Amino acid sequence: MENCGIVTKKNNFNRNDIENNINEFYCDDYSYETIKEIADFLLEKTQLRPKIGIICGSGLNSLADRLENTDAFPYEEIPYFPISTVEGHVGRMVFGYLNGVPVMCMQGRFHYYEGYPLAKCSMPVRVMKLVGVTHLLATNAAGGLNPKFKVGDIMIVRDHINMMGFAGNSPLQGPNDSRFGPRFPPMAKAYSKDLIKICKRIIKDMGSENDVHEGVYTCLGGPNYETVAELKMLRTIGVDAVGMSTVHEVLTAKHCDITAFAFSLITNKCSLDYDSSDEEANHEEVVSVGQSRQEFCGDVIYQMVRAIHDEEIAKDN
Template sequence: MTGYKVANGNGHSNGNGNTKGTNGTNGHSNGHKSADYTAQENPTYPYEVIEEIADFITKGSGMRPKIGIICGSGLGSLADMIQDPKIFEYEKIPNFPVSTVEGHAGRLVVGTLEGATVMAMQGRFHFYEGYPLAKCSMPVRVMKLCGVEYLFATNAAGGINPRFAVGDIMLMHDHVNMLGFAGNSPLQGPNDPRFGPRFPALVNSYNKDLINKAIEIAKAMGIESNIHVGVYSCLGGPNYETIAELKALRMMGVDAVGMSTVHEVITARHCDMKVFAFSLITNKCATEYSDKKDDEANHDEVMAVAKNRQKACCELVSRLIREIHLASA
């Protein structure tokens, strides 16, 4: 097949001015001659490009994973639990973006966890890095063509719901797509029916059986009081929210807010993958005006809380993966 050279279309590679390949995407063509394809003409990746990346990973790992994991900020240790790992640095995967955010290692890990074959992203891609949403969520389609049936997506988020405490875990049962309100979607552009339908339904995007099973696991772990079920919203970032924005989100029924995940879930459901997602509440959002600096969110706080709670998050995910594996054995 013919290789493709994919461009970001914003004149920057990754939001910080450094260039990888063409505008932040690896210029590797895996030994093939690159065609004249750029995201400036079409922000979506053709099926053939996704297929080429998936083939590169499955041939390089010798595995076809069933479960895909996207590790949020500070939660990359989930991937460190994988046994017999085959590690792919993003910059060495043909046509793959490169993550630029602290707490995101920038590599793909394939191996086994609790008996199941998995692939995990240590580092995701964000809209605020200058990538179109189709590029941010492209790895989900790669997972699909690698054989993944379940997507586990984790993130660090700010708690808007006053009942939430720092360090709590919110199991996502729905979302409010604020980027979608602004006309941005990972499914923009021509639809390839080999991935899914033109107009996918998103009711019940988050698998209820997996949510219920996670609640049972949390009880067994003794962390039931730290588990909530709620609604997540994704904003564009990289700035944190204003008081007025947080008040508006709370009026809309949003419990936690972050800068990721929703476009990945949309892409996964378009591909008919089962989705389980949770937010680690790393800070409480200020919804009242104050002059105190302590009320301001910051990334260092996010990383510190994620580090302190990574053991519980990893155990929750690994036990849920074990349940899926045993049920399908």
């Protein structure tokens, strides 16, 4: 992490020293003031004021190409933004209209395995919050652990298991700024039941119920794929799909009171048998399956955006 670490210019600390100089002891790259500066930069350059934010996963970046009347900002042009280094991630923030609804879309995300701390990976979610976003729709590519899943299926994320969090790695580590959210945010309802119902209704209308499931997702650090033993362990504890993103983004969204929804595109079946070498995962397959199913995934998000917008308008009236 940049500009992080314990400051050692004093030999003796007391509680008041720490509380009064707390930013000296923690990475403060993404303070509230910095996040606001990023949000203000974007708001000054676009007239759109979206309430819905979208994060595109591997191979699903074409969703952003459906936006109309767009204002697009490459990550390298946005102050304090990292750069996405992964094949299949374009690397820009796009504002525009999707199905007539203003949205803010990340065309490419940041990952822990790229060398970024989790706070930096999920920083754009806080930017969305200060832009005015109230709903987050996140997509990802994932390996299917549930034997009922087949390649190309969609798994609506009902819940997650935060394996990285079990190891003490969280985007919320360090001092808590109550302007974002509480010190100890609850996670029992991390994924909105209302948004899940909307998605399931849309899927039913599309006649694609057999291709869509609900399940539990987990994020691992990567960039390597998992061993057979690791996958067996994950399946034993109830994981249906495994990837390298989303959990910390949803955790950050929940912390700052953004309603969250996520789905996984099953791009490969995980190897649970040492003799099934033909099921060994690779990134080329992930991107290829994502591209082959991007129209279907895009149709789902396209209709969800409209449904969310219409329901929020109805509530206001």
